[in-house]
Structure formats: C-alpha cells, structure tokens
Amino acid sequence: MHALKLIQTFLKVNLQIALAYRVDTLVNILINLMWLGVELIGLQIIFSNTDRLAGWGPGELVSLLGVFRLVNMLMASVIWPATEKFNTSVRDGTLDYTLIQPANSLFLVSFSRIIVWRVWDLALAIGLVVVGMRMSARDLASLTGEVASITSLASLAGFLVLVASGALVLYSLWVVLIALTFWFVKFDNNVTILQALLDSGRYPATVYPPWLRIIITYLVPIALATTIPMQGLRGDLSALQVFVFMGVGLASFLVALRVWKAGVRQYSGASS
Amino acid sequence: MLRIYYRFWQVNWYEQWQYRANLLMYLAYWLVSPVVYLAVWTTIARSQGSVGGLTANDFVTYYLTLLIADTLTSDITVHLLAYKIQDGTLSSELLRPVHPILTNTLVNNIAFKALVFMVLVPIWLVLVLLFQPDYSMVTIQSILPAVPALMLGFGINFLLGATLTCLAFWTTRVYSITEFYFALAILFSGQFVPLQLMPPLIQRLAAYLPFQFYIYFPVSLILGRVPPETIAWKFALGLAWLAVAYALFRLIWREGLKRFSSVGA
C-alpha cells in the first residue's frame, strides 16, 4: 500500500539524520538505559518493602513497566517530534507546503519525523513484558505448587488488541490537541498535559485516589493504554470488555479524523 | 550593588510573567510525579499499616511538603544558559561589568521560582484538601531551621547546575549530562521516596552527597524528623558542599571563558 511505502521513506530519511549524528544517537541510547535502571531500582525499592502493590505482584509490575515503556517509546519517537515540527510549521507557515502535498495531511504531519534510535526501546519493552510474565508465572507456581503456563492465547490476543486500541485512543487525543492550534494559534503547549500525565502509566490505575483514576481513565486515558492491556494479559477482562475497548479506540480515531478535517478547513478559511 | 540586583529582578520578573501560560503547563508536568509516588506509597502503607516505620500520613505530609521544597530549591540554569553559550548570545552579557551568572541567571531563577510559587499555592491548597494530611508535627521550631536549609539547598543546586551548564563551553551534549545529574538527584535527594526507605547502600552514599539538601533534609526538618544532634553536622556538611560547588563553578567558569573567547561564539 502506498502509505507503507511513505512510512518506509520517512524511516529511511530519519535514519539518515540519526546516522549523521552518530554520537548523539549513542548518548541517547545510554541515557535511555540509565532511566531504565532508575525505574527498575524504583520497582526494586517498592518490592523490598511490600509483597503486592494494590493487588499486583512484582512480575506484573515489570510487565506493566514494559507496556508503559512501549507507549512512551511510541510517544517519544513519533508523537513528540511530530508535535514540535507541527507547531513550528504553523508558526512559520511551512504547514502550507504540507497541506498542498498530494497525500493525507494528517498522515504527513504524524509520521514525517520519526526518532529512529528509539526503535531499540521496542525490543526492550517487549523483553520487559516477557520477563515480567515469567516472574509472575514462577510466583504463581511456587504458591500453588503447579507449573502454570505463562499466559493463555486468548489473554495474549486480548492484550495485543488492547495495546493497539489504547495507543489509538492516545493518538486520537493527540490529534485533537494539536488540531486546536488551527483555532487557537498561540497554543504552543498543546500536548504538555498529555506528556505530564503519561508518567502515571507506570503504576496500575488502582493505586491512585478515585479522582486521579477518573482523570487518567476517561479524560486523558493513559490507563487505557497501560493498565487496561495489562488487565487483559492477567485475564481480568471478559471478551465483551475487550471488544468494548476496541470500539472505543476506533470511535476515538474517527472523531479525531473529523476534528482534524474541520481544523484544516478552519485554517484555509473555508467557513468565512 | 543592591540596585543592580533590583534592576535584574524587574527585567526578569517581567520576562517570566510574559511566559506565564507556559508556566501552567510546566506545573502540570512537574506535579504529576510526586502525586504518583504519593499514591503508590500511601497505598502500600495502608495495606500493611506502615512501611519502614512510616505511616500513610507520613507519606502524605512528606510529598506535599516536597512540592514546596522542590519549588524552592530547584535550578533551571541549564535552560537559561546553555543556549546562550551555544549560539553566542552570551557575549553581550560578558561585556557588562557584572558577573552574568551570579546576577542575571541567578535572579532569573529566583523570578521563575516566585512565579511558580504564586501559582503553586492555590493548587497546593487543593491537594491538601484532597489528601487531608495531618500536619500536627509541624511547629515554628521545625520550620525555622528549614529556611536556611532551603537556601542552602538552592545555593548548592544552583552552583552545581551552573557548573554543569558551563560544560557547554566544551561540548554540545550538555543536556545529556544534566539529565544524568537529574537522574542522580531523583535517587539521592529523596524525590522518589524518603531516603530511609532506600537500599542501605544508597542511604550511606546519600548521607555524604549534596542532593539530600535539595529535598530530604529541609523536608525532614519541617516534619520534625531530624534528630537534633545531627542538625549541626548536616549544616556543616551542607556548607562544605556549598564551598566546593562555588569553587568548582569559579574554576569551570574561568576555563570556559578562556575557551569561549579563543574559539569565538
């Protein structure tokens, strides 16, 4: 499909940029590793002081960290750079060039700037999820005396679907936030709220007081992309719930598309 | 001299006021971490009564006080100075007959703090209402020593921050270096969790490092958790670190200027 070819080209171009700044890329990877170390130390401290956190065991929290890092990586490698580029292009008028290119403008705005070195974070995130699951399985085995499988196929499928729809919801929120710039031009900090609340995805939503839980589940749905998929993996959710969440993901994407279209029309003075 | 500081204050305050919209967003960003940690530790404390001798209320008071302390001791020099070194704008400030960092950058930091503090107070009060801490252990005697402690914490943080930012005279990767510094601060200052809950090795290291003065020491003073016999020794350590940071800064600044003027902007 043409869209894939475009993404391929974007990746190639951004890889070139990364290679041109080789040492920077290396330093970035090292710093990323450092933060991983800090996060793991954090988890270690928590579990040296308690057995379970809000009903979640250490293995599950490691997996949750993996899911969080996955979401974070998608944000950091695609969304934040795209935001920067978009805000600049609105300010200096180069957005015009994007709008008259014969490809979907939202697609171009979202994917033209991909921070390539973050891709390795993907492998790391998956690794964390797997390691966490193994840890949980071991714990369970030592408790019940039987060898449990790491997880069921259904849970895994549910997990993947939920990660995808969670990511879709966050993406849609981002689209709406940046589209606001079409109406309120000086809205530079449009996505900061998203960035800010993202950190809460490290821990299961059940840890938070109800008011915060509501914010991160319904308003800025970080929990939809982190806690909910993990719940799916643990087998906590019914098939119906999984389908509902999938629907939420798709619906939010459709809403986002509409808002974007309306924004572009506003920008080009269609209504006036 | 005082008049010079006053003028710098006026200029910087006005500048920061212009960017106040950005401030709200910055605040939202910065508030989330402590609230998250608060939630995590109070959940643990409630589920088992206490953690390492600390009750849920101990955690609530710790993190809420941490918000205030962090605002007062934080340093944003790298965001104020690094770009000026890199694109040469620093030159114009060097031509003035005052030290640019110890005047302009310092006052800029303070103006930012004042603005943040103004916006923080109402938000902080809302958080107090939501989390309902029991602050009965706080007295005038506990707050009084915290005031110089906070100033000490800011002084060290500022000077170390400025020293690190000056590495921009030699490298473009100064932001990565400061990121590393921030990571160390998270571990050793008590930002993540009260230092008494950290693994013993980290606690032992933290006792000698400067980071404790940014958060753990002043907060513990306010909450009355510092044994009186150690207060004097801690202050002495703090002053020693202040002297070290100052000496380091002057050294790096001198060397950095030499390099700056030899290679041009």
Next chain:
Amino acid sequence: MSSLEARSPESDAITVQDLTKTFKVPEREAGFGAALRSFVRRKYTPIQAVQQVSFHIGKGEIVGFLGPNGAGKTTTLKMLSGLLHPTSGQARVLGFTPWELKNDYLRAMTLVMGQRNRLSWDIPAADSFLLNQAIYRISDQDFKASLKELDELLELSPIMRKPVRNLSLGERMKCELAAGLLHRPKVLFLDEPTIGLDITAQARIREFLREYNRRTGASILLTSHYMADVTALCERIIIIHHGRLKYDGGISELSHRIAPYKLIGVALGEVRECDLSCYGTLVNAENGDGKQYIQVEVDEVTTITAQILKDLPVHDLTIEDPPIEHVIEQAFEE
C-alpha cells in the same frame, strides 16, 4: 485597463472570475481594559485582501504578478494553489477548483515560496527529493528522467548531496525549485523565487524558468518585487494594488503608461551640500548611501549625466530604475 479579448477556455490553464477574499482581523487596542473587553466581545475589522479579481492565463504563458507589499498577491496565489478558500468568486486551474485540494490537482501543480523553505534542514537535498518522489508517487523511471533534466538545467550535482543547512541561499533556492518540479507540474505558482539572491543567482533562476517553460510548456504565475525578474521572463504582467486588478497586459504597453523616468544618484566629493534641483526633480530617498537622488526623463538621462559630471566633483554616480512600488504608486494612485 486593457483586458485581453475573449479566449477559448480550452487554451486556458488558469481562469479566475471575480475572486474575492475578505479577512476578519480582530481589533486589539492596547491596555488592560481593552484586553478584557475583547475577551467578552470581539470586534472585527474586515480587511479586503482581494477584491473581484478576474483574469485568464493560457497554457504555456509566463505571467508576472506585481504589486507592492500587502497588495493581495500572496493571497491570490494561496487561493489559486488551494490553501485558502475565497469569500466569493470562482477559479479553475487545469479544470480543477483549487481549494477542493484534490490529489490529482496537487500532483499537477506546484507552489514555491521564496521566503519559506520546504526542504528539510539537516539532510541533503537529494534525500528530500526521494521523499517527494514517494509523496507524489513518481515512478522510478520518471523520477530519474526529471532529476537528470533538472540537474542539467540547475547544476545540482555538486550541491545535491550536501546538507541543506550548508548551502548558500542561491544553492538552496535551486534545490527548492528542483524539489517543487520533480513531478513535472503543468502550472507553477512562484512567490518571490529570487528574493534575497545575488545578481548571478537571480539570472540563473530566470534562465532556468525560461528554459523549463520552453521544454515543458508549463504555465507560470510569478510574483516578484524585482522589475528585472519580470522584464526577463514575462511578456505579460498583471498588477494588483489594494486588492484590485489595476493592469493586465503587455510589458511594452506598461512602460509607455508609466512616466518613463530614471533615478540618478549622485554622491559628491568634498562639497557635501549642493543643490541638484536644477538638473531634475529631487527625490527623497532614504537609502543611507550618502547619495542624493534626482528624477530625470529617460531621454534626458545621457545629457543630464554628462552635465553633472562636467559641473560637479562627483564621487559616485548611479543610474537606476525607479523601484517598482514607486511606479505603481505613481501610475495607479487613485
């Protein structure tokens, strides 16, 4: 103003009919009270950027689109490229309505703005070209052919592989144009393509556009501040001022229209102050170059110059065309 005779629509690449664009700009007075008031009730001033403009441009024509700053040139160009919706009126370019932004239209035209760069700053232009190939769905065959031709005409080979950041302004403009022409558009909208370039670079770009038009038969609508761009490339110019079409016709007719004069700038040696008004009408030009300017009819330039050189201790003397803004102000002030 002369308008061209009726033309058959098939031969037209661009048709514009009563195109109008009015912007609503919020009024903002200074002061806190006004800011508060504006929060509650916004007052708007309508700015009529383009008023009832009509013209046709045929296939293969190169037309200059002139006017002082704020005259409505860029707004018109934005409407024709599809970026802006007009308040009223119609336009058709290559059979499409531009602001519907149909992909087929976007692939057939190009917009290049001299003051805004589309090329990515950090990577070589060659990589931006590859990106455009993907976006415009140019086949490998066509891409290679296009690139070869553009390379020939613009001498891209030495500069294509350097990061755009390291190129000079002239080199960058060449790459910007190349990037905009890889997909062989049939209509080119160029907004001040030579701005800020030195004389040689300007000449190169003009040559290139002439040759490109000859080879491909593309229609070009070009705005510029520089009379030289226009005289070199366009047989026909359209002048727009205060949003209205003031003139649409050939260049030679225009120069008869305008009071035909030149500006002589004189810098005197030791004697700083000297009254030049006996030689021609004194013009107040704040060029800051220490010269005094007088306006002289074209036919008399040689004689007056000779006279000045004979009479006065001249340090420096230049003979210049009046700036385009002046011409338009003078000719169309009503």
